[in-house]
Amino acid sequence: MVQCYKFTFLIKKGAIILNGWVIYNGHLAAEAFLQFPKQIKKTGSEKNIEINVVANNHLCYQATKNGVYLKHAEGWELPSFVIFHDKDIALARQLELLDIPVYNNAQSIEICDNxxxxxxxxxxxxxxxxxxxxAPKIFSNTTTIELESFLTLAKEFSYPFIMKEGYGSFGEQVYLIHNEEEYIARIKAIYDKPFVLQEFVDSSYGRDIRIFVVGDKVVAGLKRSSDIDFRANVYLGSKVEGYHASPAEKELAVAAAKAVGATYCGVDLLIGKNGEPIICEVNTNAHVANILKHTGVNVAEPILDHIITQL
Incomplete structure (x- = not known):
């Protein structure tokens, strides 16, 4: 066994066998959240890569006067790399401080989480x-909100426009604001959270495209549509089908992934008035069940291939 930094490579018959972890959130143990880690582990075994599925709450990460440390309840040795399917940014940084390559890295996760x-x-x-x-920051328990400044911001748009909380998943913290009354009510509800106001791309009402990017390549695509909501999130009941991205859509999705520093990600595209792609969001923790179901693409394979070339 050869020590390399603070993780290990196993040597067997002259070949280097990588020992990796895929980390998920231990308090989100529903099958939807476990499918990606299980897919990584299964694909890893097919590539002769030992992968352990590890819950973030089964790790003890410490900061002491002697340095940073990481312990696992089962005593596993530290891995040669980590695939990070969570938003526990402190843990991702702890791993990086131990010189363990993390995909996606802590910075890209933090950028896309907010x-x-x-x-x-x-x-x-x-x-x-x-x-x-x-929107400007307002602290909690503020007694008076200066609404006039927010009304000035709204003049950058025409109604309806979008309000998005900085933190949120599955489209649940995204709001379509139709008038000033709705706008003021929403400000009062979320004033102490980070949020943005955004132009509403009405040509994409209930429609978007999910592009999955690994490295600088598009590996799969989905088209999502809803008859009941302006959002096309699957968890809000949209229809899903496989999709072959155009060259312009591929180019934009890869550019977005690079802009946030993601090794792999799901890039959501809106459809402009002339059919041009517009970035909606970039997700470093995109679920993969629908990609496999509707396209037959196992994204774990290109992810692991890319990591192997990086290592």
Whole structure:
């Protein structure tokens, strides 16, 4: 056994066998959240890569005067790499401080977990996004909200427009605002959370495209549509089918992944008035069940192939 930094490579018959972890959130143990880790583990075994599925709450990560440490309840040795299917950014950083390669890395997870940061990074790279205005921070328990400043921000748009909380999943923290009354009510409800105002792309009402990117390649696509909601999230009841992305859609999706520093991700595209793709969101923890079901693509394979080339 050869020690490399603070993780290990196993040597067997002259070949290097990688020892990896795939980390998930131990308090989200529903099958939908476990499918990706299980897919990674199964595909790893087919590639002669030992993969352990590890819950974040089964790890003890410490910061002491002697340095940073990581212990596992079962005493496993530290891995040669980690595939991080969670948003426990502190744990991802702890692994990186131990010189363990983490995919996706802590910074890209943090950027995509907070939509405010995500849109800032996408805009920095001139990626095509809807016009977005970032709301100013207000602390909790503020007794008086200066609504006039928010009404001024709203003048950047015409009704209806979108409000998005910085943190949220499955479309549940995304709101279509039809008038000033709805706008003020929503501000009062979420004022102490990070959020953005955003142009509403009405040509994409109830429709979007999910593109899965690994490295600098598109490996799969889905088309999602809803007859009952402006959002096309699967968890809100949309219909799903396999989709072959156009060259323009592929180029934009890869550019978005690079803008947030993701090794792999799901990129959601809106459809502009002239059919042009527009970035909706980038998700570093995208679920993969529908990709496998509707396209037959096992995204674990290109993910592991890409990691092997990186290592």
């Amino acid at each position: 939509k405010v940061l995500m849109y800032q990074h996408l805009a920095k790279k001139n990626v095509n996004i809807p016009k977005t205005v970032i």
